[in-house]
Amino acid sequence: MAQKSGANLATLDHGHALVLSHCGRCHEPQMPSTISAADWHTVVPGMAWNAGLAKADEKAILTYLLAAKKIAP
Ligand code: HEC
Structure with a gap:
């Protein structure tokens, strides 16, 4: 996944862990594939705020989801 996306493996790992630990607290975690890339860009900042996450964590989540x-796909 890191190779195909060009993203840093540690960032992907961190983003994945955050999605599992935070994004299923209020609702079922959404599968990356069910939401368009454009919509993830819109949704993640709001949801990271909901989850009380820092900007860096928000970025890691978005990187992982994309x-x-x-x-x-
Ligand atoms: C504090 C509770 C809370 C947390 C934590 C939370 N969400 Fe949500 N989420 C909601 C609520 C409430 C809605 C429905 C209302 C809305 O769209 O704002 C929602 C809706 C969504 C939707 C559908 C949005 C749409 O417009 O259809 C997605 C996708 C989503 N959340 C992803 C995430 C992700 C990714 C995270 C982790 C970063 C996350 N959520 C963390 C409360 C939360």
């Missing part, structure tokens, strides 16, 4: 989309 990378995962490339693997399973």
Whole structure:
């Protein structure tokens, strides 16, 4: 996944862990593939705010979700 997306492996790992630990607290975590890349860009900042996450964590989540989309479009 890191190779295909060009993203840093540690960032992807961090983003994945954050999605699992935070994004399923209020609702089922959404699959990366069910939302368009454009919509993820819109949704993640609001949801990261909901989850009380820092800007850097928000970026890691978005990077992870978009990378995962490339693997399973
Ligand atoms: C504090 C509770 C809370 C947390 C934490 C949370 N969400 Fe949400 N989420 C909501 C609520 C409430 C809605 C429905 C209302 C809305 O769209 O704002 C929602 C809706 C969504 C939707 C659908 C949006 C749409 O417009 O259809 C997506 C996708 C989503 N969340 C992703 C995430 C992701 C990714 C994270 C982790 C960064 C996350 N959520 C964390 C409360 C939360």
